[in-house]
Amino acid sequence: MKLKITFPRWGNYTIAFKTLFKELGLEVISPEKTTSQTIIEGAKLAPEMYCFPLKVNIGNYLETIKKGANTIFMVTALGGSCRLRYYSAVQDKVLQEAGHNVNFITFDQSPKDIFSKIKEISAASPWQIFKAVRFSFKKLRLIEKLEKIAQYYRPRQVEGTMTDKLLIEALVGLDRTEKEKDFPKFKKEILKKFAKIKIEKNKNMPKIGLIGEIYTVSDPIINFEVEKKLGQEGIEVHREMDLTYHLKKKIFFWKDWVIQKKIKPYLKSTVGGHGRDAIYEMLDYVKKGFDGIIHLLPAFCMPEVTIRPILEKIHQERKIPFLSLSLDEQVAEAGINTRLEAFVDVVKNYYKYKKKRL
Numbered sequence: 368m369k370l371k372i373t374f375p376r377w378g379n380y381t382i383a384f385k386t387l388f389k390e391l392g393l394e395v396i397s398p399e400k401t402t403s404q405t406i407i408e409g410a411k412l413a414p415e416m417y418c419f420p421l422k423v424n425i426g427n428y429l430e431t432i433k434k435g436a437n438t439i440f441m442v443t444a445l446g447g448s449c450r451l452r453y454y455s456a457v458q459d460k461v462l463q464e465a466g467h468n469v470n471f472i473t474f475d476q477s478p479k480d481i482f483s484k485i486k487e488i489s490a491a492s493p494w495q496i497f498k499a500v501r502f503s504f505k506k507l508r509l510i511e512k513l514e515k516i517a518q519y520y521r522p523r524q525v526e527g528t529m530t531d532k533l534l535i536e537a538l539v540g541l542d543r544t545e546k547e548k549d550f551p552k553f554k555k556e557i558l559k560k561f562a563k564i565k566i567e568k569n570k571n572m573p574k575i576g577l578i579g580e581i582y583t584v585s586d587p588i589i590n591f592e593v594e595k596k597l598g599q600e601g602i603e604v605h606r607e608m609d610l611t612y613h614l615k616k617k618i619f620f621w622k623d624w625v626i627q628k629k630i631k632p633y634l635k636s637t638v639g640g641h642g643r644d645a646i647y648e649m650l651d652y653v654k655k656g657f658d659g660i661i662h663l664l665p666a667f668c669m670p671e672v673t674i675r676p677i678l679e680k681i682h683q684e685r686k687i688p689f690l691s692l693s694l695d696e697q698v699a700e701a702g703i704n705t706r707l708e709a710f711v712d713v714v715k716n717y718y719k720y721k722k723k724r725l
């Protein structure tokens with residue numbers, strides 16, 4: 368049977384993952400953009416009390432299975448209290464019970480296991496694997512760079528929605544850049560276009576730090592484009608949590624020790640996932656004089672639910688505006704918009720008050 372690979376959709380990173388499999392010479396059925404229907408279909412099959420990303424993943428799989436996907440490449444975690452460890456086992460069972468006979472290739476996050484699982488599904492040589500990883504990593508880094516540029520440009524742009532128009536153009540172009548040799552030219556041209564957007568460089572504005580669960584904070588569809596909405600309201604958004612941050616922590620493993628030391632007055636043990644990181648990031652944003660913190664978490668995410676009272680405590684102690692948004696299939700965009708609008712008013716007032724006191 369010819370392998371037709373798919374994988375869970377994850378925001379703009381999907382472009383880089385697709386490139387990895389294509390470069391390995393595999394047939395890929397890339398997950399389509401997540402829609403409310405995708406989420407409804409996934410939630411229908413998934414165990415109700417499981418964390419939200421698992422339900423979205425199942426919805427993504429169902430769409431690719433319809434198009435012929437028969438093999439799912441899925442990440443797992445080796446230890447800790449995060450449910451990612453059981454994702455592929457639960458997803459496999461759920462899909463089998465619904466009559467979908469697909470094969471799961473599950474990899475832990477070590478380079479050795481990633482390499483051996485890639486070897487299992489492709490006939491690529493070590494050199495080809497190296498080149499495929501290198502090219503997809505270049506795309507991944509550019510995606511993160513573009514997202515950061517957009518965070519900076521949106522509240523400063525002079526012309527309406529130029530930044531977001533260009534961001535879409537850049538992501539479509541990146542997806543179409545199929546040869547690594549064409550990548551540097553594409554990157555240079557797109558960055559040049561961004562540099563041409565008219566912005567008010569010296570404009571001062573309130574700043575919000577976005578913290579929380581990695582999938583939720585970095586997938587704009589899942590978080591109802593919170594970064595874009597805040598940017599258009601004249602707020603500069605900062606987000607530390609992304610895939611590179613996570614990968615760096617895998618390499619520089621002692622960073623966890625540093626984080627634990629810094630957050631010790633609030634938490635003395637691990638809670639799994641990126642729970643400790645959210646506390647650390649909030650303390651850091653407070654120290655840097657930010658004007659608000661938004662915490663995003665998927666419903667039933669134990670690490671983030673556990674640390675939420677700690678974030679509340681920091682908010683009470685340091686008096687920084689704080690909003691925690693729990694997202695799942697029941698949450699409607701209109702409700703999120705109302706809460707965001709109210710929070711933006713609080714942040715703007717806090718910013719004005721701070722300025723007056725200076």
Ligand code: SF4
Pocket residue numbers: 418419420449450451580582640641665667668669670671
């Ligand atoms: S971090 Fe939270 S949402 Fe993500 S897999 Fe772990 S428990 Fe689930």
